[in-house]
Amino acid sequence: MKLTKKKAAGAGAAAPGLLGKALTRRAFLQGSGLAVGGAAVAGMLPTSMMKKAKAARRIDPDQEIREVLTVCGHCSVGCSTIAEVQNGIWVGQEPALDSPINLGAHCAKGAALRNHGHSTRRVKYPMKKVGGRWERISWEQAIDEIGDKILHIRDESGPDSLWFAGSSKANNEGAYLQRKLAAFWGSNNCDHQARICHSTTVAGVANTWGYGAQTNSYNDILKSKCIVMCGSNAAEAHPVAMQMILRAKENGSHMVVMDPRFTRTAAHADTYVRFRSGTDVALIFGMLYHIFENEWEDKEYLEQRVFGMDRVREEVKKWTPDEVERVTGASEEAVYEVARIMAENRPGTFVWCMGGTQHTIGNNYVRAYNCLQLALGNIGVEGGGANIFRGHDNVQGATDVGPNPDNLPGYYPLSEGGWQHWARVWDVDYEWLAERFDQEEYDDGQNGKIKPMNSGGITVSRWIDGVLEDKENIAQRDNIRAVMMWGHAPNSQTRLPEMKEAMEKLDLLVVIDPYPTVSAVLHERTDDTYLLPAATQFEQAGSVTASNRSLQWRFQVIEPLYEHKPDKDIAYLFAEKFGFADEMFKNIEVVNKQPTSESILREINRGTWSIGYTGQSPERLKEHMENQRTFNVASLKAEGGPVDGEIYCLPWPTYGTPEFKHPGTHVLYDTSKHVLDGGGNFRANFGTEYEGENLLAEGSYSKGAEIQDGYPEFDSELLKQLGWWDDLTEEEKAEADGKSWTTDLSGGIIRVAMERGCHPFGNAKARAYVWNFPDPIPLHREPLYTPRYDLVEDYPTYEDRKVFYRLPTRYASVQATDYSDDFPLIHTSGRLVEYEGGGEETRSNPWLAELKQDMFVEINPADANDADVRNGQMVWLEGPEGGRIRIKALVTERVGRGTVFTPFHFGGRFQGEDLLERYPEGASPYVRGESNNTATTYGYDSVTMMQETKTTLCRVTPA
Amino acid sequence: MNKHHDAAVRARRRWRSMVWSMMAIVFLAMALPSAGYLFAQVGEPTGEPQRQFSEQRETNPRSDMWRDGRRGEGGFTTQTGPYVTNQLMTNVGENYRQIRQGPLMTVGGWFLVAVFLAITAFYLLTGQKKIDGGRTGRTIVRWKAYERFLHWFNAICFIILAITGLSLLFGRTVLIPIVGHQAFSSYAEFAYGAHNFVGPAFSVGVLVMIVLWARHNIPKKHDWVWFKEGGGIIGNKHPPAGKMNGGEKVWFWVGVFALGLTVIITGLIALFPNLGFQTREIMSWALIIHATAAILWMGLFLGHAYIGTLGTEGALEGMTRGRVDVAWAKQHHDLWYEDVVAAGEKPVSEEELHGRQQQGPAPGSTPAGERGT
């Protein structure tokens, strides 16, 4: 009926100007909330109710639209995007075509970012549970009550009875303050997602060649002649990285995917190898077997730059093709083929993700990959490298400067030296800081005693045991009694039934998050439970470190919605309540109880010499963001423009002060470049010799180095020996004397070393043999829950450990029981492209939630027939520790026979029960489902406490 | 008496005018689409004759998959929604388009025009078939009130459905040129709704009719004779017929029963997509069959309506008053008349009828024929 419509249209056409002005932001939010909510609700109701779904967005064409360049918060690729803001409302999203990282591209999550500026499914204001019901409270009341309770617990049980999870989603400034808050509180009991993400990578890689980060970059893959992806499903986890990978493939690069599951990434590979989950070491050594057999290794490289490869060679000899096939299931032809491709196509890059890290011997996997790349001479070259795709948007940054239980920002150790350094940076008295900690000494697990200030705290993967374990078995004063989940989704952790128990045992549970997360609903607590609304990344400014170590500046898009507060503000409020705000924020600019991101980053710049986080001043980062278009996509180097010659967003290490203008390091350990140009070599972090063997590089050095051989790391003594001491200015001398390059706050040692072409961290060999690890040579060990119990005799796990990160940790005693008869299927897990992490924020985004509405398990047709299960049917998936989940079966050949796959993003249902009632009203996500981790099992990496999620057992029965 | 007679005459006139206007609507409905062809140039066929969905003839490793994709083989999709298909591409739609825009619109349209013209020509040539020897003045009950209600209910529904249905099929060609897009869209929205809501009611009516009247329409031997003599439409033969003659039985079985059920079933398939079993393929074929059957049915309907009204003197009364003249009964349905008389029914004259009516409806054999007029 056109006539009536025309009339309405006419009226409407006149309205926007008036309405646009009259419309307050709050009214807009309500309107848009109704619309979006209506839409989603309609989708769940019978379709006849779907009429309500209608766009309610208003854009006034006559008013100015502000464009804000920001960075996606959903994975580590670091995609820029342009937010269009009008009247404080995020009205549009445009691709940032100039960004050299994504060239405007996004995945499902990135393309749906704008919803974060509108979502009503959030925790809108502070809430607490009173008699089992959520009640709204004020921020003042919340901080007051929580603070009092925590202080009370501290009085009774010491500072270590508070454990808190920081966040890999906080920006560098937020994450840094989280670590600093823990330090000033007097405990190392803080951790974040990196523990259950890439901790084994960081440990394995750092101990092999120096730094624990991705050596090259997504962009650098364009130069690879061969791309091997093992345990990485980039098409779903890092979709925009696939742009570079597929471009490289089009240019003739060979793409190999090795994975137990035929992933969406595998679908694009030239070669795909399926093998049994949990056998990477055997597979990689099977490849090395062929490489050594055919003398494909880079002998000169090994001689000059690698230590201990001969010892690895001995182990590799055991991995004959027959044995490899027996253990992994991969045929000799397949393994030989991949080895040949890698050998014939150099440089080649090796990519791994959670598939290679989340294992009880994850550190062995990682080092096996390293050995393979070292043998081929692929590390430290453009197009080569270990391209370790990180998970969260700032997991690299939070690892570098954030809440880690086992080190201080910049990977400074928990030893007195490390603390002294940071006390100097923070400008606080070391003694005062030390007194904040529990002064008792506890078992260090190596027949010694250690103070909590110097012992690694309880990890995020194990906090449950910190609550549930007998007090006598824990190497600290008392159990964990209060937990603060500050930007952490607990359903990404294993053993949820026990977590429920632990949560219920706590004296206090505080959840700080934009969304309620599973922490708010898993348990049946009635009181002493708080929800504090934290702002999303788009409601605050700050720097964020992508997987390639680039620190992009994320400009603030909108003011925080509702009563949300940025992480840094929350940190300030707690510090104030705990009574050390003045000390903690001594050198940080605080405006109206809100610390500024810029001043926090400057403090980070002043302290983190060890990893070169010192050159990335906020001004430099912003300048880079503003000149994105000037950067070359393959080299990430600016060609002309105001930042000519610098690498995009100064990937660390960017040594020296901002004024020193180090260009950032695109490819780590690359000897073909001058150190002032981002060149380098392997780090001398483990002394100069081991058992009489030289650990320093031999005849290999970065371009233009004045020392044309290996050399140890720089300190004032070395400078003096070399006769370079007088290159320092007088002020530098005063500061640098007696210091090393990592603790010299003047940066003089670094400056002089680099100006002479030398790398401040020395020039050594990479270690294929890591003597300080449980398995110096990476060994294959069967998973704790293995379907091949017959192999346990040959490849057993470790002995149980009494104290490991303060907790007893079981290995052999778990493996002692054979579960493979009752639980015949390998249960492995991974990501979906639509969701991220625990999934709460993405499942609360209707544009994403609509795409995956059911939790499911992928099961091979043969296994489905064995279990009498049809496609689409509801099934029970049960783990050997008793946790079980009721989910949909997806019968597919994507998984091989004997393996099932579940995504880990779901939550809001528990063992068949819907937890909807336990969410604060209106804050439940659109899609709820069983968390797969309800059915996962015990198992922790022998170096880092990484949880085992990729290889456990289960059985599937019709529900 | 006279007064009564006048009243009866007036009533009859009223009835006639009603029926005529109804007929006029029907004819207009038929005529409008056809008339449109006079105004508008007949559209050139818009599609290419037969589209090829195979894009590459060379073989390549994945050609099988793409061929399947083009053939409409389903894939996997995470999108959900009532109108989401998991097909990359399907040529179901192309078939639908070709048939609808091709034979259905051209052949179907011209078919209706041709039938209409043929009937007009026939009428102009032969004129109305009169009652042999004139009316006797005595009448006999032919259709009871509920039967007449059923008939006219269905007739009205049919006409509404026909008009609205034809509007949706031919409106763009015929009406848009006349009334423009907007007016037509408003009308079409109404027509579409009317069609969808009258349809189910009509379905019920037709089903009831089939159940109630099937027994009158069981084919008999004498029907064969009726057909051999061409139904007596031409010339002066009076082939034998029971309550239903051969022609009416054809209308019943071919029209009401076969085409009716076809139209109803296909209509319901198209009308209730929320039942869930309907794929796009089933739906589009349902629409094609629906329209084809409906057009055929309308053709038959034109004949039925002509014979029942203009074509035959005295036929319409059976459905309006419910009573027919004895002469008409003997002429057209001799076997039935004999049966009725044998069963004890006595023809009644107008006078007796009115007299009886004055005393109120007589108990027993004769139903209240005039009630409702």
Added chain:
Amino acid sequence: MARMKFLCDAERCIECQACVTACKNEHEVPWGVNRRRVIVMNDGRPGEKSISVACMHCTDAPCAAVCPVDCFYTTADGIVLHDKDLCIGCGYCFYACPFGAPQYPQQTAFGVRGKMDKCTFCAGGPEPVHSQEELTKYGTNRVEEGKLPLCAEMCATKALIAGDGNVIADIYRKRVMTRGGRPQTWGWQAAYGDDI
């Protein structure tokens, strides 16, 4: 004259759904209505390929041919648009479209569907450019701002490309030459006829 087309490069498409959510984001398309969808063929098996499908803006559009109220029109640069004021929600275009592009807000008894909704190539509809009516009924109008459909602009791997047929054919041809393979311009012949 430029002729707007979509092209989805199956060698690049990784089924990441960015195109789908970009569309939802840009036009606030309600739950249950999908202007664009991704189809995976041979899901989970070697040879798996995915394609993003939406309205292809056909040269001789079947939807327009069967529409009883003639509500479709083609812009001079080849974008097939429709007028929701004229649409009666009959569903014929859904049956006719080879790509399953037309969507409706409802699916209920008695054939009530609501006004048809489909990809507009981010070119809005017949309402005044950038008006609230255009925004609510059809979504934003990017083409008028000199921008291309957001789905294509945001594609993770630049598999989905949109724009003037000559330009995107050029871009695609270069890729195919680098690849040394044969082109797979999926859906082009069906949508645009033989002269590509």
Added chain:
Amino acid sequence: MMPKKIALSAIAALSLGLLAGCGDVTLYEPGVYKGSGDETASEEAAERRADALRDRAQAAHTDR
């Protein structure tokens, strides 16, 4: 009978006339849309934005 026929034709003609009066008379041409206009559908509009769109396609889709 003749008067009835004439009456019938008259009704038909009248109805047509009345219906035609409902709106502007638009003569249909196959394939040509004559509904409410869209100013952005014209040749001029397409011409006006062609260059911008061409540049945008290059910017958005080429592998820089």
